[in-house]
Amino acid sequence: MSEARRPRLAVWKFASCDGCQLSLLDCEDELLTLARTVEIANFPEASSAITEGPYDLSLVEGSITTAHDAGRIIKVREQSRHLVTIGACATAGGIQALRNFADVNDFISAVYASPQYISTLATSTPISAHVAVDYELRGCPINKDQLIEVISAFIAGRKPAVAAHSVCVECKRRGTVCVMVQGTPCLGPVTHAGCGAICPACRRGCYGCYGPMETPNLASLAQQWRALGENSREIRRALQTFNAATEPFRKESEAHAD
Numbered sequence: 459m460s461e462a463r464r465p466r467l468a469v470w471k472f473a474s475c476d477g478c479q480l481s482l483l484d485c486e487d488e489l490l491t492l493a494r495t496v497e498i499a500n501f502p503e504a505s506s507a508i509t510e511g512p513y514d515l516s517l518v519e520g521s522i523t524t525a526h527d528a529g530r531i532i533k534v535r536e537q538s539r540h541l542v543t544i545g546a547c548a549t550a551g552g553i554q555a556l557r558n559f560a561d562v563n564d565f566i567s568a569v570y571a572s573p574q575y576i577s578t579l580a581t582s583t584p585i586s587a588h589v590a591v592d593y594e595l596r597g598c599p600i601n602k603d604q605l606i607e608v609i610s611a612f613i614a615g616r617k618p619a620v621a622a623h624s625v626c627v628e629c630k631r632r633g634t635v636c637v638m639v640q641g642t643p644c645l646g647p648v649t650h651a652g653c654g655a656i657c658p659a660c661r662r663g664c665y666g667c668y669g670p671m672e673t674p675n676l677a678s679l680a681q682q683w684r685a686l687g688e689n690s691r692e693i694r695r696a697l698q699t700f701n702a703a704t705e706p707f708r709k710e711s712e713a714h715a716d
Contacts, residue, residue: 467501467517470520482517482602518531518534518542521550531585540612541591546598552582553702555582557582620652625664637658642663643683645696648706693711694711
């Protein structure tokens with residue numbers, strides 16, 4: 459395929475830690491193949507060379523936490539034929555969405571010596587709350603193999619083949635004995651797969667890094683956690699982490715408020 463006909467890829471950062479962008483750089487050998495397939499037109503994390511849009515595919519990391527970014531994402535959407543959000547921040551508001559459960563001014567006054575210079579929104583929201591999104595890839599950080607699949611799918615004009623099952627399926631595939639059966643609270647039954655069930659393989663409960671799976675039964679899981687001796691405060695804290703603002707996690711965590 460000639461240089462002029464290669465699809466143009468852009469990678470954008472909003473409020474985030476850069477971890478999901480680094481997942482793309484971690485692709486190493488696959489990244490070399492990708493660079494021959496697409497024109498990486500905008501990726502400040504990797505190169506200072508930037509080509510102006512429009513872009514065939516934009517990957518967006520990070521949540522919207524300022525009025526400036528709320529306006530910037532609209533411009534990104536206008537320049538992008540397809541827009542894919544990557545990671546918990548972009549798909550769910552991220553860990554910074556904990557501000558959604560409190561008064562952000564209290565945090566600002568406690569952290570900053572001169573809070574009058576801080577300009578921020580009261581909430582941290584996913585990209586989909588502001589513009590149309592063509593696909594959401596979950597994770598904190600994302601799975602690099604899933605990312606390559608999503609990019610390949612959009613280049614080929616097909617639907618990404620990313621499984622929607624829970625972490626429990628990944629545990630069974632790798633032969634890991636269920637940690638909840640052994641008495642350890644785990645979010646695996648309600649969490650989207652993608653991590654390879656790393657934590658349960660180390661005899662630790664899933665932390666829910668990939669957000670809720672399709673049709674998660676949070677109320678039932680909470681009952682099981684209570685049977686293991688967990689109280690409402692512990693259940694609420696477990697649900698209010700990387701994907702606290704997703705509807706299933708938010709709703710169930712609020713059901714265990716003091």
